[in-house]
Amino acid sequence: MTPGQSFWDAAVVLRTYKFGEADRVVVLLSEENGKLRAVAKGVRKSGSRFGARLEPLSCIRVRLHCGKGDLYTISGVEPQMQFPAIRQDLNRLLKSSRMLEIVDSVTADELPHPGLYLLLQQALKTLEAGDSPLFLVGFCWKVLAEEGLAPDADSCSICGSSGPLTSYAVAEGGLRCNEHRGSTSLTAESVEILSEILNGKLRKALARPETPSVGELEHLASRVLEMHSERPLRALAAMRGTLN
Numbered sequence: 001m002t003p004g005q006s007f008w009d010a011a012v013v014l015r016t017y018k019f020g021e022a023d024r025v026v027v028l029l030s031e032e033n034g035k036l037r038a039v040a041k042g043v044r045k046s047g048s049r050f051g052a053r054l055e056p057l058s059c060i061r062v063r064l065h066c067g068k069g070d071l072y073t074i075s076g077v078e079p080q081m082q083f084p085a086i087r088q089d090l091n092r093l094l095k096s097s098r099m100l101e102i103v104d105s106v107t108a109d110e111l112p113h114p115g116l117y118l119l120l121q122q123a124l125k126t127l128e129a130g131d132s133p134l135f136l137v138g139f140c141w142k143v144l145a146e147e148g149l150a151p152d153a154d155s156c157s158i159c160g161s162s163g164p165l166t167s168y169a170v171a172e173g174g175l176r177c178n179e180h181r182g183s184t185s186l187t188a189e190s191v192e193i194l195s196e197i198l199n200g201k202l203r204k205a206l207a208r209p210e211t212p213s214v215g216e217l218e219h220l221a222s223r224v225l226e227m228h229s230e231r232p233l234r235a236l237a238a239m240r241g242t243l244n
């Protein structure tokens with residue numbers, strides 16, 4: 001973006017932090033320009049014209065001015081979605097916070113990522129409409145799939161056999177059969193749920209009741225995401241593309 005120019009974009013507010021005496025930096029995942037950091041001037045004073053529209057979780061249309069420094073300046077905000085049901089339910093609010101944190105951790109600044117924006121926006125709409133024990137598990141694995149890092153859910157990543165698949169190799173990525181055991185054991189139910197999420201049957205997975213597999217798959221997804229968030233996922237996926 002050229003200094004001096006302004007533009008509109010749609011965005012989800014991922015987080016904010018204090019900046020200077022009365023300002024706040026807003027970290028946005030925008031639809032067309034990826035993750036951006038922008039200063040909301042005077043937002044911590046009472047009577048600010050932006051007010052609650054720039055709180056984490058808000059979906060907005062935002063006008064950004066490109067100055068000389070590293071940060072954009074917010075010059076206009078139109079609220080799109082505020083997600084009242086999520087904000088009034090502590091369980092859902094915690095889940096949405098974790099989603100924003102995950103998206104923040106896997107993205108680099110200013111790398112356009114419309115697929116991830118759409119995934120986050122759709123997931124927030126789904127969570128606004130209703131909760132599910134498997135919501136966060138589904139979201140994590142969809143993020144990994146969006147980044148091209150999800151496993152083939154139906155075959156062993158070493159021998160290609162259809163199993164039974166009984167473990168996951170966190171460092172290498174991929175499900176494993178009994179003969180090629182990976183670092184983390186999985187129950188048959190967890191493997192079945194993972195297959196539903198990654199093979200277009202997310203609704204079926206979300207309709208499932210709470211089971212021990214929820215914890216197992218949440219823990220596994222966190223470890224896989226951690227493995228990849230030291231370096232932005234997008235960059236990693238691109239690098240793999242060049243190597244292959």
Ligand SMILES: [Zn+2]
Nearest residue numbers: 156159177180
């Ligand atoms: Zn195998």
